[in-house]
Amino acid sequence: MTIPKPLIVQSDGTLLVETAHPVYPELRDQLVRFAELLKSPDHFHTYRLSRISLWNAAANGCTPELVLTLLHAHSRYALPLHLQQLVLAEMNKYGSLQLVSGTDCHVLQGDRALLEAIRQLPGVKEHLQGRKRTLLEVKERSRGPLKRLLAQHGYPVQDLVGYLEGEPLSLELRTKTRAGHALLLRPYQREAVRAFHAEGSGVVVLPCGAGKTVVGIAAMAQAKTHTLVLTPNIVAARQWRRELLDKTDLDESLVGEYTAEQKEIKPVTITTYQMLTYASGGSKSKTNKTYPHFERLNRERWGLIVYDEVHLLPAPIFRLTADVQSTRRLGLTATLVREDGAESDVFSLIGPKKFDVPWKEMEQGGYIAPTTCYEVTVSMAHDWRVKYIEATQRQKYRIASENPRKLDALQALLRRHEHDRVLIIGQYLEQLQTVGELLRAPVLTGKTPTPERERLFELFRHGELRVLVVSKVANIAIDLPDANVAIQLSGAFGSRQEEAQRIGRLLRPKRDGGESHFYTVVTRDTIDREMGNRRQLFLTEQGYAYRVLDAEDLDKPPEVHPV
């Protein structure tokens, strides 16, 4: 008997691939060219083929023949017809519309019927000028907004207008970091930089901990021009600055921080999304709204803009990004999947995907420490149970989350990990304060001033602090390289992005290559546990080993699990 083929193609664009199949390793490398990896549980991985993923593929030189031939060849069942038509239609779309420069305007070129259809789309008119029938004359400042609009209507535009050169800057990567470690780009990092540099703007997709910052810095070293770096928050901004100074020959005086605390503009300037989207003047009357910081920064001649954590990019940034289309852009992200479905904005305004490596592969390459996830279930005392039952649906989650018995489990876990660096994460401040007092550990919240936050991080990083209690702030782009255990006491009401972030915390490569652990403590027979089930699903789909433990068993010696 022949083995069934590995690929199952559903009509909604979902592709299931059997990972144990002998052709899987080759097939995977082909699939990531035109589909996004969505889930990677044990036996079957799920990829998604979408309009955007097909545009991305076409932008990288993939052809519909190639995609369809591959699908036909490996599909276990006949391919749904309309999916095949989708592949053909969407991939042929890319390149059928080109934006080039004209005199005093940009010109949108393409098939006459197509241009006519575009002329009729709502909202397009205001971006056009002139009356020519055979081509569309686009106002210069409409370069971004029009591309964005057309992408939303399902038309990808190939932007061939080109870029303005920024001020030159002498910038080299060091071979040995200032801290004294050897600096050598990993093969995939080199490949990512090369892919980005080959052509204009684009997005590099790398998992948390795979060294996205390094890729960004290497790209800067290649571009050698004045660069603006956008980061999600001030802590991440400082982290960038530290890394830049550590890994390049840039003088400290050339790297500026443009934040609420200091507003320096230097050849390399690091700022936050929040600064850019700060609006003044008539918050009510939308028309008079101005963005003083954005305008201030926009006056400089940047040759490159780096967007860190593109998947967190707030919507207003897209509008502003639409105005800087003449500058090269590099997006860095762990995933193109956005909770708000703004994938087409990322595509049209920052650029097509340039590089992607599946998480698991990184892990096998030893670039990410293996993580095991645990769910620790605890019981609830009678009085809390009564309280829980009587509470409204909304309160229930909080009551279950704050179950005091979680603290016993927490202490048991800490006994298990006496020699590890432990991060305790929670949603509710009161609970975190209690934990802090109980363990005599510092508590980091949104209110903790930045210097204090940085000082604590520094202590934790150097191992002088073993346990750190953090609220939601820890969720975004900060680097805690040596935490190898995280214990989540309570979480937001189940956002998958948040989950990925928390795991991402632990995935930073350890110098000793040791295993890391992610514990979630939940209350049995409550909505807390039900949320846990959703988390279990998400993590299983991400390909993590997942185990369920009873709090009562924690004091027993840990079982040895083969990894």
Next chain:
Amino acid sequence: MRLSECLNSSDITTLRNIANAYAFDCSKSSKNALMQAIITHFQNRTFIAGTLDGLKEKEQTYRETISQLMLDSRREFSREEVLAMVRRTIQPKKEGHDQKWMNRLLSDGWLYRLNSKGGRQFYFIPEDLRRTIRECLGQSLKQQVQVAAQTPIVYRDENLALVRDTGVFLHYIGRHDTRITKDGTLMKRQQQEVFSLLEIKEEPLGKVSWRFGYGRRFHEYPDRFALIYDYCYARELIQETVEGQLILGPQAVSWQETGEKERAADLFRYWRLLYRRPIPQLRLCVNLLANAAKDDWVYAASVNALLAPYVKDYYYDKAPLVMELRIYNMLVHQGLLAHGQLADGSAVLKVTPLGRELLLQEEVIAEEVESPVEEALRVPLILQPNFDLLVPIEGAERLAWELEEVTDLIRVDTMRVHRITKSSIARCLDSGWTAETVLDFLREETGDMVPGNVERMIQQWESEFKRVQLQRALIVNCQDASIATDLKVMPEIAPYYRADLSETQFVIAERGARPLQDILRRMGYQADLH
């Protein structure tokens, strides 16, 4: 019947006429010599091809009649059938012209009038002659269509999906209370439900202006489903009741028992009959198409040109649309034709293996019959961490019962998507499954690939359901303890006895109510339930 048999059964005059028509050089008085001459010539492809080509110039319509006759799949014709065919092709129509042309067919040796056993006259085309002529015609048809240089990158062979979906529709009716409106249409919601279960997706009809002619319910349903419905109705697989219900018809069971190929052939015959009213030359069109596109992918546009003389506008449908929607698409739905697109977007057509079998009566080559059922059975199911269980469409039948118990069917796509839910597990635990038997079933069928979270969840649900269980029961209240004791031990009651509440009160299972009432009534006691 072979040519030699036909000739043998004909009288010498017939043979002489044939020999004269072609001016064969042979003895006209020896039947044997005539037969030899005719057979030698007619077996010679060059001779046949030359003869047909000779007609091309002046007698195009006569050639047309011959080709229609040869492309037809019937083995024998009645006199009326032959005349009808002649009348369709040969213009102008004069009194008795049909008879005249039929005589010409006979004297040219294309057609043989023979007596059948019952003494009636029938018209035969010798099998071997027909094959030779078909090959010649096929060659010339192929020259009329444009063969694609590359294979298409987009294509779909629907295979037996139509037959399977007909089965799914019948299954649905068997399982659901299916309602139809006063006009006889399925309720919109149920339409949607049925459509979501079919392999090939169609949307319920929106607003359409004109829609008629292609079947009894064609104006109510999208093309493919309309065919399924009308077929089921015509073959009495379903019935519409006066009360507005749709139920299985008397033939449903025996239909399910026939082979898939047979069902497909029956559907094809039904379709050809149904669509003949709006497309009178349908039979010919299908034959032409089948012969032109049997070996290679050919451009649909060139097939359009080939069929153009035989397809007319039909009220709201322009001729090209009739070809596209009513002929090609419907043949694609029946798995007889594959429709493809080249990289540049142009449409191409090719007859499928099933099509060759049904349309051209070809024996399938052995390697193409790769026992699909056997194979499908061994393809494992796929259980995903999100509790979706994907079942191969062809193997679903075998597991129908288990799947129905343990899962809910969500939709049908490339595979059938079933889902394990809390309520589906509750249901199957109720009917005697346990978490372990469910998991055993899943492990067995998925090749031991049950995600850990699903396994844990099913066990968790089981323990949840066991924690508190509500059961219906009956309290039996007696005046004194001795009656209670007597009742409890009666053989009819004992199996239902559950527990004592007091000396005079005890509990029995609800199912025990009926036997208890019977006994009490027999004893003359009051037995109403309060």
